[in-house]
Amino acid sequence: MISEAPIRSPGSSPAPKIAVTGLRKSFGQKQVLDGVDIACHTGESLVIIGGSGTGKSVLIKCILGLMRPDSGSIGIDGVETVGLGRAARAPLMLKFGMLFQGSALFDSLSVWENVAFGLIQGRGMKRQEAREIALRKLAAVGLGPEIAALSPAELSGGMQKRVALARAIAAEPEILFFDEPTTGLDPIMADVINRLIVDCVRGLGATAISITHDMTSARKIGDRIAMLHAGHIVWQGPAAEIERTDNPFVDQFVHGRAEGPIQMEVRAA
Numbered sequence: 001m002i003s004e005a006p007i008r009s010p011g012s013s014p015a016p017k018i019a020v021t022g023l024r025k026s027f028g029q030k031q032v033l034d035g036v037d038i039a040c041h042t043g044e045s046l047v048i049i050g051g052s053g054t055g056k057s058v059l060i061k062c063i064l065g066l067m068r069p070d071s072g073s074i075g076i077d078g079v080e081t082v083g084l085g086r087a088a089r090a091p092l093m094l095k096f097g098m099l100f101q102g103s104a105l106f107d108s109l110s111v112w113e114n115v116a117f118g119l120i121q122g123r124g125m126k127r128q129e130a131r132e133i134a135l136r137k138l139a140a141v142g143l144g145p146e147i148a149a150l151s152p153a154e155l156s157g158g159m160q161k162r163v164a165l166a167r168a169i170a171a172e173p174e175i176l177f178f179d180e181p182t183t184g185l186d187p188i189m190a191d192v193i194n195r196l197i198v199d200c201v202r203g204l205g206a207t208a209i210s211i212t213h214d215m216t217s218a219r220k221i222g223d224r225i226a227m228l229h230a231g232h233i234v235w236q237g238p239a240a241e242i243e244r245t246d247n248p249f250v251d252q253f254v255h256g257r258a259e260g261p262i263q264m265e266v267r268a269a
Contacts, residue, residue, distance in 0.1 A: 015078055017042045017175065017207040018063065023072035024231075025058055032058050033069065034231030045201055045208040047222030047239070049215070049253065051262065054228050056211035057101075060177055063209070064096065065089055076175075094122070097173035097206075099197075101180040103164035105152040112138070112148040115167045123171065137166040140203075141196050158189035162196065169200050176201060178210035182217045194220040215254055218242075227253065229262065 016039035023036040032055040040046040050056050061067040063074055065081060074081045076092050084092075105114045113120075115137055116130035125133075135145050141162040152160055161181070168176060181197060182190035194217050201208045201221075212218055218225055219239055226236035227250055235247045242250060252260030 014042065016040060016075070017044075017077060018209065019073070019075040020059070020063065021073040021075075023059070023062060023069050023074065025055070025062060025067065025069045031231055033062070033072075036072070036228070036231070036233055038226055038233055038236070040207055040209055042207055043205055045198075045210070045221055045223045047210045047212060047218040047225045048228055049212060049218050049225060050228040051213060051253070055231060056228055057179060059228065060179060060209065060211055064098070064177065065093070094171070095174040097168040097171065097176045099161075099164050099168040099176070099178045099181055101183055103152075103157075103160040105160055105163060105167075107152055109151075110148065111143075111150050111152065111155070111163050114152065114163055115170050117167065118171055133170060134166070137170050138163070140169070140200065141166045142192075158185055158192065161185065161189075161193055165193070165196055165200065169204060172204055174206055176204075176206045176208045178208065178212075178221075180212055180214075181210060181221075182212070182214050187216075190214070190217065191220070197221050 018040040020036055020038045023033050024031070025033040036059060038046070038048070048056050048059065058067060062069045065084070069082060072082065076095070079092065081089065081092060106117065109117065112131050112134040115134035119125040119130040119133060120127060135148060138145070138148065143159065143162055143166070147155070147159070152163065155163065178197060182193055185193060198221055210221055219242070222239040224236065225239050225242050226233050229249050234249045235245060237245065242254060245251070248261050252262050
């Protein structure tokens with residue numbers, strides 16, 4: 001496995017905002033994560049790339065506490081989170097914002113109620129105050145107040161993604177997670193979303209971890225990129241270096257070649 005030099009030297013860098021060490025997770029006989037080591041520093045945007053089914057979403061779910069790993073360590077601001085109970089984890093969850101794949105908006109709620117959901121349900125904020133914040137966050141992603149009362153079904157896919165981003169940043173979290181943020185969008189709207197993500201992350205000074213198989217998105221939003229394959233991080237380094245690495249896994253993935261060390265199983269009909 002090849003791991004390129006970190007951006008910061010170990011002697012001068014502060015403790016990582018998120019530190020994952022030796023993380024393992026299996027489902028039956030399938031080993032999805034097999035000793036993953038990854039760190040993300042305060043204010044850094046880390047993008048994890050890899051093919052479908054390589055464990056990117058499982059890794060994010062373990063960090064969020066939605067799945068419990070079989071072994072390993074996950075530190076958030078120096079606090080070990082593996083094995084934490086619900087009450088002990090609750091303060092950590094307030095640090096997080098999440099943009100889900102497919103947006104995952106609530107059909108039964110209006111746009112502004114979707115954006116304000118965490119403020120009202122998770123933080124006990126009064127509806128009027130939460131609505132005002134929701135309108136400001138919608139404006140931050142380029143959506144006017146006229147769409148606040150609409151239902152998600154009345155929006156295009158790109159607008160739904162913007163609403164989901166507004167919801168992710170509504171509480172101004174310290175840590176943001178983006179799960180395949182541009183999936184299903186046309187190239188122009190994907191670029192709009194990428195730019196909004198960069199602006200929102202920088203505006204908040206947040207730490208961000210994104211997972212994607214879209215290399216255009218990875219280059220746009222990432223300070224650093226790591227590649228997950230067969231349960232391992234096989235390469236990591238500054239985003240600008242991904243085109244220059246001679247790592248065969250990265251080279252095949254970045255250039256979309258069928259030939260290489262990554263073998264896709266193809267079954268005959």
